[in-house]
Amino acid sequence: MFSNIDGFLIDIDGTIMKGNQLIPGAEKAISYLKSQNKKIVLLSNRGNISRKTCHKKLINAGVDIEANEILLASTVSACFIKKHYPSCKVWVLSDPGLREELVEHDVILAEFPEEADFLLVSLYETMTYQELNNAFKAVRNGARMIATNADKTYPTEDGHAIDVAGMIGAIEAATGRKTEIVIGKPSCFMVEAALELIQLQAENCMIIGDSPESDISLGNMHGISTTLVLTGNTTKEQVDTLVGRRKPHIIIESLANLQSLLEGK
Secondary structure (H helix, E strand, O other), X not given: OOOOOOEXXXXXXXXXXXXXXXXXXXXXXXXXXXXXXXXXXXXXXXXXXXXXXXXXXXXXXXXXXXXXXXXXXXXXXXHHHHHHOOOOEEEEEOOHHHHXXXXXXXXXXXXXXXXXXXXXXXXXXXXXXXXXXXXXXXXXOOOEEEEOOOOOEEEEOOEEEEOHHXXXXXXXXXXXOOOOEEOOOOOHHHHHHHHHHHOOOHHHEEEEEOOHHHXXXXXXXXXXXXXXXXXXXXXXXXXXXXXXXXXXXXXXXXXXXXXXXXXXO
């Protein structure tokens, strides 16, 4: 049944990690895939951290993964801006990790919000009023809005927490301007970057994640086999409500069940 699947695009938050805690059995599933010579890309909508920081966090949690097997919305955002707007200045509303990723890719950061060509918005867990107001100033002075992702919530050890949609909503409501581009899943930007990194065709990949809106929709829109896990954003009670592009091909309790699924047990 899975003989044509040579690569796995695996979400991080809610699938491998919940906050800073490893989801039981997730690291064994990654190790199993590697033992079967499967290609892996950890594909995450995280836009507020750098790939370097994410890699360190996963290694410390016991996940056997290389930095070049991780693809974050922060990285894809940086690559998008550098490729399409190499001379533009960017103001950032996010935790420091996004700035680190932008600097790593030689994106020009604006010194003042009023001089920015773009406002790049992501999760900001320590945001102050002044920082939110500076983002407001950037847009009021003509900056176009890009978001690393538009997820409403993400799973933590303490339950669901507000995600980037909250930051986007504040700026849009105050300025009357809309976000022009959303980089993260389920966009074409993320899937194109993931397939380029994994070096496989869509039909030879499976995406595994906890979000019907981002993970499952991405797979269904781009011809990738989809597997939903119930360790993050989605509960058993919600499964029957999933229709259309949000409906997964396969549902498993957690990533820990992946080996049994693939071996037909």
